[in-house]
Amino acid sequence: MxxxxxxxxxxxxxxxxxxxxxxxxxxxxxxxxxxxxxxxxxxxxxxxxxxxxxxxxxxxxxxxxxxxxxxxxxxxxxVAKVADDMLNETSNYSEKSQLWFQYIRGGKAGKATRREDSKNLFFPLFVDPETGRLVSVGDPVPLGVSRYSVHVPEGTVPVWPLFDDGGEGRWRTGVEIARRWHGKGLLRLGRSKKTESGWSAMSVRSGTEERIDRGEIAVIGRRDDGSAILEERSGANVRSPKTVWNRVSHNAGWHGTKIINQIMPDRSFPFPKALFAVEDALRFVVANKPDATIVDFFSGSGTTAHAVMRLNKQDGGRRRSISITNNEVSADEQKKLRAAGLRPGDPEWERWGICDYITKPRIQAAITGRTPNGDPIKGDYKFTDEFPMADGFEENVEFFTLTYESPMRVQSHREFARIAPLLWLRAGSQGRRIEALPDGWDVAETYGVIDDIDKTDAFVAAMVANPEARIAFIVTDEDRFFEAIANALPEEVEVVRLYDSYLRNFEIDAMRGVR
Ligand SMILES: C[S@@+](CC[C@H](N)C(=O)[O-])C[C@H]1O[C@@H](n2cnc3c(N)ncnc32)[C@H](O)[C@@H]1O
Known part of the structure; x- marks a missing residue:
């Protein structure tokens, strides 16, 4: 340890x-x-x-x-104060502390939830499919008039209150409230893999709007789609968390093992943490840090990455998570594989390892909303918010395999492809990754790399033309070459020399060589 x-x-x-x-x-x-x-x-x-x-x-x-x-x-x-003190029953996350709700009334066709039960509550929300921004709220459509006859403003798609089976339902409020909430950013759309339009609508409740007006809930920012990011500020709903946590949502069996079973029905992992327990633990330290980086270097079933996705969805944050795990095969499984004549390193052995068999597919399934077999994940998240697991998340993920490389080969620039992901990570993990340098240089969205001195002019011009490119990696043994390019680049660009000095940057434990 x-x-x-x-x-x-x-x-x-x-x-x-x-x-x-x-x-x-x-x-x-x-x-x-x-x-x-x-x-x-x-x-x-x-x-x-x-x-x-x-x-x-x-x-x-x-x-x-x-x-x-x-x-x-x-x-x-x-520690950030949130809506639950983790110990007292009266302060449990509940409908009272939940801020966003599905805007459709009821999840299924049933009592008083159908279009015909309330004639003014069936109207379209027009969304810009590029940005997810709610553009306008259409007029109620009288009973008997087909929703397909409604004019759809250019550049938008209509989102209707529809049940999973396609039946027509109704929204929770009338059109006046919908328009007011739209104006205040209290009605928003999220991508949904379950609905016909690909979108589902969420809103606050009227009590929340009143609490915002009273200052008990603050609007601390706006998401890219213009909707309000809300935070409890005062009143009965914000508490100092206690040092003893006793929450049913933290039950490892019900909310760890069971969630893994739902996401990957035919796979199991010993003792995953409860997703919501990890989410709570992280919330206390990153609630007010929407750009935090969260590293879990023993990530097992990937619970931490999953919890970070949930936190981002709740407040529009852009937190990044880095999950690291080995690819160990369980002792029981090892016995079986050995009996079948397999050895570590064989593809048939490695595919049963934790990383390939559990961590990666779990993270991928959480994002896509689909099991490794491609089926929509069954069941809903039910915690601070409620939505189908099949909706997935708007997150990006990249998987890398950590290998041992010879420092000599790296230093002599014979392993660029192996180093390429590190450069991309160092430059902020955004945009295209430069995988090879067939032309002697390349500039992607956030960084550039050059290894051919004769291409300096073209490289510098491309870096200047792209103000988002903040780092230039220069592969050279020659001080003169390095200095010449460094001087020609704009001042804001950070210039990093490969590989001589750069290898040292990634060295955590010199005794074990460069990893
Ligand atoms: C107790 S589990 C973590 C469980 C995790 N919190 C979850 O909810 O699934 C520890 C994990 O660390 C991994 N591990 C063990 N040694 C490791 C190492 N040296 N580097 C990275 N991961 C390692 C194991 O494969 C195991 O899955």
């Missing part, structure tokens, strides 16, 4: 960051001591978290219902 913590310390920002470590009853004492030793300047707290009220029997001892989370606060980092 000490080696991992020392590495973690190198990754943490001493001015403002938090390390969260979960641990069970066997090792929490040792871990606590180690944390004090490795992070003497930090503020450390331990949370007791109930993860199974059923308890796990210990003969002659207390039945174990909890595990522990250490929070290590560095610099200015602090």
């Amino acid at each position: 000490e080696r991992r913590l020392l590495l973690a310390k190198e990754l943490l920002n001493p001015d403002d960051s938090v390390l969260i470590v979960t641990i069970d009853e066997k090792e929490y004492l040792r871990l606590g001591m180690l944390l004090e030793q490795v992070f003497p300047e930090a503020r450390i707290q331990m949370i007791t978290s109930v993860i199974s009220v059923q308890g796990s029997t210990r003969v002659g001892m207390f039945s174990r219902a909890d595990e522990y989370l250490y929070f290590v606060f560095l610099g200015d980092a602090e």
Whole structure:
């Protein structure tokens, strides 16, 4: 554990960051001591978290219902107040603290939810399919008039209150309220893989609008689609979280194992964390940091990445998560594979490893809303918000395989393809990735790379023409070449020399070579 913590310390920002470590009853004492030793300047707290009220029997001892989370606060980092104090029943996340709801009345055709039950509540929302922005709210369509006869403004698609089976339902409010909420950013659209239009509508409730007017809920920003990002500010709904967490939503069986089963019906993972427990733990430290980077270097089933997607969806954040795992095959599985004559490294062996069999497909399925077999995921997320798991998330993901490379080969520029993802990550993980340099140089959205001195003019011109390109990687052994290009580039461009100095940047533990 000490080696991992020392590495973690190198990754943490001493001015403002938090390390969260979960641990069970066997090792929490040792871990606590180690944390004090490795992070003497930090503020450390331990949370007791109930993860199974059923308890796990210990003969002659207390039945174990909890595990522990250490929070290590560095610099200015602090705990955000949210709508649940994690302990008292009266403060549980509930319909009371939920801010966004499906705008369609009821999920299914049923009592008072159909179009014909309320004649003024069937009207179209016109959305710009490029941006997801709600452009306008159409007029109610009288009963008996087909929705297909309605004029659709150019550049928009209509979103109607339709049930999953295509039946016509109704919205929760009349058109006046819809238009007012539209004006205030309190009615918005999200991509949905389940609906006919590809969109589903969400809104606040009238009580929320009143609380915004009273200042109890703040509009802290706008999403790209113009809708309001809301945050509880005061009143009965904001509390200091306690050091004991007792929440049904943190039950590892119901909200860890079961979610994995829903996402990947034929695959299992031993002891995943409850998705909502990880989400809560992260919310306390990144609620007010919409651009945070969250690293989980023992990511297992990928719960952390999934929780970050949920947080981003809730507040329009752009948090990034980096999940790292090995590709180990479970002991039982290993026995079977060995008996079949297979060895580690064989493709037939590696495909059963945690990364290839669980972590990657889980993250992919969470985003696409589809199981590895391509079926829509069954069931809904039911927590601070409620929506079908099949809706997925508007997130991007890239998968990389970490390999061992010879520093000599890298230094002599014979492994560019292996280094390429690192450069892209270093430049902000956005836009196209430069995979090879057939022309001696290339400039993508956020960075450029050059290895041919004769192409300097073209490279510099392309960098100047692209103000978003903030980093230039220059592959050279010659100081003169490096300086000449560096001087010709705009001042704002960060110039990084490959490979001589750059190899050192990625070196965490020199004893183990460059990874
Ligand atoms: C206890 S699990 C994490 C569970 C995770 N929190 C979840 O909800 O699924 C620990 C994971 O770390 C991975 N692991 C073990 N040694 C590793 C190493 N040296 N580097 C990266 N991952 C490793 C294992 O494959 C295992 O899946």
